[in-house]
Amino acid sequence: TPDAGRCPVDHKAAQFDPFQDAYMENPSEFVRWAREQKPVFYSPKLDYWVVTRYQAIKDIFRDPIAFSPSNVLEPVGQPSPEAASILKQYGYAMNRTLVNEDEPAHMARRRVLMEPFTPEHLRKHEPMVRRLVTEAIDGFIDDGRVDLMEKLLWDVPFSVALEFLGIEDDSDRATMHKFSIAHTINAFGRPTPEESANVAHTVGQFWQFSGEVLEKMKRTPDGPGWMRYSIRQQKEFPDVVTDSYLHSMMMAIIVAAHESTSFASANAIRLLLEHPESWADICKNPLLISPAVEECLRHNGSIGSWRRRATRDVEIEGVAIPAGARLLLVVSSANHDPRQFGDPDFFDIRRDNTVEHLTFGFGAHQCLGKNIGRMEMQIIIGELSRRLPHMRLAEQTYKYVHNLAFRGPRNLVVEWDPAQNPERNDA
Numbered sequence: 001t002p003d004a005g006r007c008p009v010d011h012k013a014a015q016f017d018p019f020q021d022a023y024m025e026n027p028s029e030f031v032r033w034a035r036e037q038k039p040v041f042y043s044p045k046l047d048y049w050v051v052t053r054y055q056a057i058k059d060i061f062r063d064p065i066a067f068s069p070s071n072v073l074e075p076v077g078q079p080s081p082e083a084a085s086i087l088k089q090y091g092y093a094m095n096r097t098l099v100n101e102d103e104p105a106h107m108a109r110r111r112v113l114m115e116p117f118t119p120e121h122l123r124k125h126e127p128m129v130r131r132l133v134t135e136a137i138d139g140f141i142d143d144g145r146v147d148l149m150e151k152l153l154w155d156v157p158f159s160v161a162l163e164f165l166g167i168e169d170d171s172d173r174a175t176m177h178k179f180s181i182a183h184t185i186n187a188f189g190r191p192t193p194e195e196s197a198n199v200a201h202t203v204g205q206f207w208q209f210s211g212e213v214l215e216k217m218k219r220t221p222d223g224p225g226w227m228r229y230s231i232r233q234q235k236e237f238p239d240v241v242t243d244s245y246l247h248s249m250m251m252a253i254i255v256a257a258h259e260s261t262s263f264a265s266a267n268a269i270r271l272l273l274e275h276p277e278s279w280a281d282i283c284k285n286p287l288l289i290s291p292a293v294e295e296c297l298r299h300n301g302s303i304g305s306w307r308r309r310a311t312r313d314v315e316i317e318g319v320a321i322p323a324g325a326r327l328l329l330v331v332s333s334a335n336h337d338p339r340q341f342g343d344p345d346f347f348d349i350r351r352d353n354t355v356e357h358l359t360f361g362f363g364a365h366q367c368l369g370k371n372i373g374r375m376e377m378q379i380i381i382g383e384l385s386r387r388l389p390h391m392r393l394a395e396q397t398y399k400y401v402h403n404l405a406f407r408g409p410r411n412l413v414v415e416w417d418p419a420q421n422p423e424r425n426d427a
């Protein structure tokens with residue numbers, strides 16, 4: 001065979017292909033061989049350099065000049081000419097937002113737009129999150145079995161995202177679900193030739209929908225939400241908050257504020273239920289919920305990998321990387337690096353440095369919404385552990401939308417005996 005006599009590690013690098021269940025299920029396990037033996041390697045199938053250890057990834061996040069985020073939302077491979085021409089018909093022009101903007105434009109924009117993310121502003125949203133979670137759980141608490149993804153974890157973070165952004169919640173949920181998945185496949189996935197025309201149509205429609213929402217908001221700029229705040233800031237800083245930015249952001253943020261949190265919550269609940277002692281601990285002692293959420297974000301977070309591009313010739317852990325090279329930072333592998341986290345595969349809700357995980361990125365672009373995401377996860381897990389402490393995972397096979405970045409199961413089925421619901425005894 002052509003590979004005969006080759007080093008097995010080189011063979012693994014040559015074969016590396018993350019668009020499969022094994023990567024989605026456990027990305028850190030998927031690249032364990034690299035983290036241990038070849039922490040920076042070139043993947044010819046992706047045309048990306050893959051980086052797997054904690055310190056190297058953190059150092060890359062720390063330097064947005066040498067490592068530009070410009071490719072964060074870029075399709076992974078070349079889009080087919082057909083898909084490109086479909087997108088063109090819709091006037092699709094996704095460009096820079098915050099997450100993929102270079103310095104110094106990025107910091108200027110982040111500064112002008114960050115106020116609604118401050119803790120004082122976030123506190124206002126807490127009762128709304130609790131109400132949404134409570135209503136969703138009321139809807140299934142007597143059923144004994146539910147797909148949490150369908151009845152709670154997809155919708156609640158979506159509603160919270162709409163409320164935070166100020167988007168009227170009159171959209172059809174099924175259409176929005178389709179939009180989100182198509183955007184994820186377009187930006188982080190590898191659509192099959194059959195899929196790619198469909199994905200392009202849906203992404204094009206999502207782009208137009210985002211433009212319409214934006215136009216509507218521009219007519220009521222004094223209303224609520226971060227997007228209207230951005231529209232008001234545009235009047236004062238027109239060169240910093242451009243029209244292209246507003247339109248691109250409108251589309252990207254609906255997904256970023258939503259899928260990240262839905263999947264993080266699903267991954268966390270699954271992990272907790274797979275560790276019944278930890279689940280029992282948080283059911284007994286709600287003060288453990290906040291550190292448990294952080295450990296879930298480290299151990300089984302909703303971001304598999306994130307991307308950067310080298311702007312000059314650089315060396316990463318002794319490996320020469322040419323200017324222009326694209327980098328795949330496997331953040332979930334960094335989160336399982338024994339150099340940073342002792343006994344890293346052990347799930348320990350009392351771990352003292354778990355907050356150093358890289359699931360929210362690090363440095364200039366670190367997630368602006370991290371405290372919204374954390375609050376949602378804490379409330380979801382808090383309410384479930386209080387009202388359904390006896391729930392357990394049902395037998396199931398987890399399914400995924402194959403992509404580099406957003407990871408979590410499409411469904412998460414749990415079961416319990418409704419006769420044992422604590423609130424029945426309270427009555």
Ligand code: HEM
Nearest residue numbers: 098099257260261264360361362365366367368369372373
């Ligand atoms: C950026 C993850 C929730 C808004 C990011 C980045 C990651 C991330 C990995 C890029 C960081 C970097 O390049 O260093 C997550 C996770 C979430 C979550 C895991 C949930 C558990 C949210 C929510 C919002 C949000 C709820 C908004 C309401 C943003 C924004 C940026 C960002 C605006 C761009 C920041 C910048 O480039 O300056 N997030 N996110 N995220 N996230 Fe989140």
